Amino acid sequence: xxxxxxxxxxxxxxxxxxxxxxxxxxxxxxxxxxxxxxxxxxxxxxxxxxxxxxxxxxxxxxxxxxxxxxxxxxxxxxxxxxxxxxxxxxxxxxxxxxxxxxxxxxxxxxxxxxxxxxxxxxxxxxxxxxxxxxxxxxxxxxxxxxxxxxxxx
Amino acid sequence: xxxxxxxxxxxxxxxxxxxxxxxxxxxxxxxxxxxxxxxxxxxxxxxxxxxxxxxxxxxxxxxxxxxxxxxxxxxxxxxxxxxxxxxxxxxxxxxxxxxxxxxxxxxxxxxxxxxxxxxxxxxxxxxxxxxxxxxxxxxxxxxxxxxxxxxxxxxxxxxxxxxxxxxxxxxxxxxxxxxxxxxxxxxxxxxxxxxxxxxxxxxxxxxxxxxxxxxxxxxxxxxxxxxxxxxxxxxxxxxxxxxxxxxxxxx
Numbered sequence: 001x002x003x004x005x006x007x008x009x010x011x012x013x014x015x016x017x018x019x020x021x022x023x024x025x026x027x028x029x030x031x032x033x034x035x036x037x038x039x040x041x042x043x044x045x046x047x048x049x050x051x052x053x054x055x056x057x058x059x060x061x062x063x064x065x066x067x068x069x070x071x072x073x074x075x076x077x078x079x080x081x082x083x084x085x086x087x088x089x090x091x092x093x094x095x096x097x098x099x100x101x102x103x104x105x106x107x108x109x110x111x112x113x114x115x116x117x118x119x120x121x122x123x124x125x126x127x128x129x130x131x132x133x134x135x136x137x138x139x140x141x142x143x144x145x146x147x148x149x150x151x152x153x
Numbered sequence: 154x155x156x157x158x159x160x161x162x163x164x165x166x167x168x169x170x171x172x173x174x175x176x177x178x179x180x181x182x183x184x185x186x187x188x189x190x191x192x193x194x195x196x197x198x199x200x201x202x203x204x205x206x207x208x209x210x211x212x213x214x215x216x217x218x219x220x221x222x223x224x225x226x227x228x229x230x231x232x233x234x235x236x237x238x239x240x241x242x243x244x245x246x247x248x249x250x251x252x253x254x255x256x257x258x259x260x261x262x263x264x265x266x267x268x269x270x271x272x273x274x275x276x277x278x279x280x281x282x283x284x285x286x287x288x289x290x291x292x293x294x295x296x297x298x299x300x301x302x303x304x305x306x307x308x309x310x311x312x313x314x315x316x317x318x319x320x321x322x323x324x325x326x327x328x329x330x331x332x333x334x335x336x337x338x339x340x341x342x343x344x345x346x347x348x349x350x351x352x353x354x355x356x357x358x359x360x361x362x363x364x365x366x367x368x369x370x371x372x373x374x375x376x377x378x379x380x381x382x383x384x385x386x387x388x389x390x391x392x393x394x395x396x397x398x399x400x401x402x403x404x
Binding site: 052054055056057058084085086088089126127128129130131133137151153 | 190193194197198200201202203204205207208273276277278280281282284285288291292
């Protein structure tokens with residue numbers, strides 16, 4: 001993924017879209033999450049390729065509008081957004097830095113679970129299904145705090 | 154439109170309708186599930202189905218020149234192509250959960266097959282869907298054990314549900330000319346081939362939980378050709394009324 005960005009002739013467009021965050025998790029951009037797959041400029045039209053996290057994620061609508069708004073503000077009025085399904089989105093695309101910001105925001109990252117408050121690994125899953133499709137509901141047995149975990153997907 | 158494209162549109166419509174109608178039934182539990190965590194879980198699963206419905210209906214609409222909203226809100230019951238099982242009223246919690254389990258076992262086989270489709274759009278939707286089906290199945294299997302091995306009442310209700318639902322299982326594995334042609338092109342899944350594996354999985358869980366697998370006397374089918382139970386019309390009345398009363402209304 002990173003290669004697609006570093007090799008892109010549209011680095012500036014990627015930078016603009018770094019301003020578009022997930023509406024539920026404002027510490028992560030759509031690039032951090034792997035929602036933003038590619039962006040290109042062709043005859044003054046910006047073509048953006050995104051992939052949904054979960055098929056029913058209601059944030060996708062908001063994200064689409066936010067992409068258009070960010071590009072418009074930067075002077076690009078012609079924007080085409082295409083949704084792509086392959087490769088299917090996976091939490092494996094979250095890098096170490098994104099996981100760290102997620103933890104600081106109070107959400108445990110996917111994979112091995114540690115309480116984002118006290119760091120204990122003595123945790124219990126309350127429910128695999130949490131406040132949004134992408135999160136499970138957990139509880140820390142050490143500090144007793146409930147917390148969200150980004151599901152491994 | 155070529156015959157192949159018209160068949161693909163019909164196929165995508167069928168799969169979209171399965172997801173749309175079940176989503177509606179699942180979301181009827183929102184704020185009414187037996188416990189808070191389950192309320193959240195069932196609505197989450199419903200949301201996955203709505204997302205799936207949109208992907209299939211968008212694709213069907215691209216091929217036929219209609220929008221996903223027109224397909225969802227402006228067709229009448231005889232034009233819907235969903236499996237009958239998904240339109241049955243939600244019943245009690247055991248009924249909804251047994252239905253979910255029977256469907257999840259079926260979907261895990263079906264979408265694994267559709268992932269191999271030669272149609273890139275269908276294969277893409279299937280790949281996305283299959284990941285979600287896996288955790289749906291994990292949840293419904295767990296509930297099956299909990300209900301069937303729980304109290305006498307939860308066991309009885311689970312058995313009643315499986316008895317009631319069994320007559321609608323035949324339709325999972327029934328094919329027709331449209332699907333046969335698409336199977337020939339490597340686009341659709343040969344559903345008859347899924348039956349043995351499905352029966353093995355369901356039979357294994359039933360044996361472990363003391364549920365009796367019913368006889369196959371009743372084979373109620375017709376959803377794929379638009380012959381529905383009376384329940385679908387009532388569901389559509391609720392789902393479609395805003396769009397019917399205020400034509401063209403947008404969010």
